[in-house]
Amino acid sequence: MTNFRTPTARGHKRTPVSIDVTVNGILSLVDGRITDLSEGGARVDGASMPARSRCEIHYGGEVTYAVVMWSEYDRMGVRFPYELTHGALHKALQSARSAAMIEPAQIFHRNRPAVFGRRGLS
Template sequence: MDNFRTPAARGHKRTPVAIDVTVNGVLNFVDGRITDLSEGGARIDGASMPARSRCEIHYGGEVTYAVVMWSEFDRMGVRFPYELTHGPLYNALKRARTASMVQPAQTFMGNRPSAFGRRGLS
């Protein structure tokens, strides 16, 4: 049996983000945007490299190493050989998770009528 992991086998919660990064492959630097991030990997739009190739993700003055798991014309999914536990990319993930937890409550409070009953809506 090979080591292929199905989406149900993921051990980390994926979080939607919009993080502009530079991806360094063997021969080139490509600008991309991380749109889905977890401690174990990311989806990068706007960049594409061959599956099973190794790359570096440059963000916030630091480098995160990754392996391309799948690739399409304009996006790819990467796995981090070492889980994110610190650094700028991990901090961006924590901020995105915190924002997603706070935002629904703020949206509810902003849409709530300021007065009770029909008289407050006229």
């Protein structure tokens, strides 16, 4: 019996984000952008390191350790050996999820003036 995880079997919900980070590998220091984040891992665009290599993600004055799971020419997917439960990246994830929960109609009503047209004029 083969034990593998399919994309639908992920344990964490992925959230679209745009977070500029620095990725530190064994022999390289590369700027990248996290475009997809969860408590268990991230997709980093603009940075690429060999699969199965270990790296550090620097953001907000903090370091998050990661293992490269897949890699292409200009992006890679990393897994966090320790789930994100606190720190700068976790706060950014929570903020992105909170922002995604606001429906466009709520944004419109929140930014709309209290009065409309001539009705507010006396």
